[in-house]
Amino acid sequence: MEITFYKYQGTGNDFVMIDNRQAFFDIKNQALVASLCERRMGIGADGLILLQNRAGYDFEMVYFNADGRLGSMCGNGGRCTVQFAKQLGVITDKAYFLAADGDHYASISSDGTVSLKMNDVQAIECADNFYFLNTGSPHYVEFVEDLNQYEVFQKGRSIRYNDRFKAEGTNVNFAELGQLDEPMFVRTYERGVEDETFSCGTGVTATAIAASFKGRTNPVKIKTLGGNLEVAFNRNGEMVTDIYLIGPAVLVFEGKISV
Numbered sequence: 683m684e685i686t687f688y689k690y691q692g693t694g695n696d697f698v699m700i701d702n703r704q705a706f707f708d709i710k711n712q713a714l715v716a717s718l719c720e721r722r723m724g725i726g727a728d729g730l731i732l733l734q735n736r737a738g739y740d741f742e743m744v745y746f747n748a749d750g751r752l753g754s755m756c757g758n759g760g761r762c763t764v765q766f767a768k769q770l771g772v773i774t775d776k777a778y779f780l781a782a783d784g785d786h787y788a789s790i791s792s793d794g795t796v797s798l799k800m801n802d803v804q805a806i807e808c809a810d811n812f813y814f815l816n817t818g819s820p821h822y823v824e825f826v827e828d829l830n831q832y833e834v835f836q837k838g839r840s841i842r843y844n845d846r847f848k849a850e851g852t853n854v855n856f857a858e859l860g861q862l863d864e865p866m867f868v869r870t871y872e873r874g875v876e877d878e879t880f881s882c883g884t885g886v887t888a889t890a891i892a893a894s895f896k897g898r899t900n901p902v903k904i905k906t907l908g909g910n911l912e913v914a915f916n917r918n919g920e921m922v923t924d925i926y927l928i929g930p931a932v933l934v935f936e937g938k939i940s941v
């Protein structure tokens with residue numbers, strides 16, 4: 683079988699996108715998803731996303747991690763899927779879609795920036811040296827010094843596989859608070875990729891919310907290895923509403939692959 687695919691990236695978090703409105707793709711085939719995401723033998727990506735028809739919505743986004751497992755919510759992938767829906771003519775500049783964690787609204791501005799509404803956060807664990815919250819996917823957030831030199835892979839991996847998290851896994855974000863008038867630098871070790879990625883949208887969202895406990899004011903501008911994002915929200919104690927993840931989402935190339 684030959685599959686037509688599109689490769690998108692959102693601040694360097696990259697995805698294989700497939701138009702599955704005809705429902706030809708076998709979503710149970712984890713080995714196929716993993717092989718398409720593999721960087722040497724396949725197309726290469728942090729995840730794979732199917733755009734599907736869904737009654738009552740413009741479309742449904744089905745997201746898989748690079749390891750082939752069905753994932754939870756993906757913020758950068760969500761923004762890329764909105765651009766992909768526009769490319770396919772499914773939407774124009776506004777979208778209402780279903781993802782693993784429920785409904786999402788999004789809009790595309792004239793410069794191509796995608797603003798994606800994220801689900802409300804209902805609980806935030808504030809521990810001595812970290813925060814833990816779910817922004818559609820689970821995120822551990824720790825503030826550190828000298829993030830450029832920080833061993834994100836080793837430290838992230840040891841937290842992801844510690845006794846608390848090893849069964850379900852978690853994504854692990856490290857951030858440097860920095861000057862409050864400059865973008866905050868964030869790096870993320872991602873579950874399901876099991877490596878540091880260039881950016882993680884739900885992770886950046888979680889980190890922006892955690893940083894609001896440390897004096898960062900809303901909206902929070904973020905710098906990742908792959909580019910800049912912005913997170914706007916309203917936080918009242920542990921309740922966070924009106925959360926928007928804002929940034930670019932770009933088509934890189936398209937092609938066909940025989941599987």
Ligand SMILES: N[C@H](CCC[C@H](N)C(=O)O)C(=O)O
Pocket residue numbers: 695747753754755756757758759819820853872873874875881882883884885
């Ligand atoms: N990169 C994604 C997050 C994927 C989350 C996934 N790695 C997991 O929780 O298993 C994002 O932009 O939000």
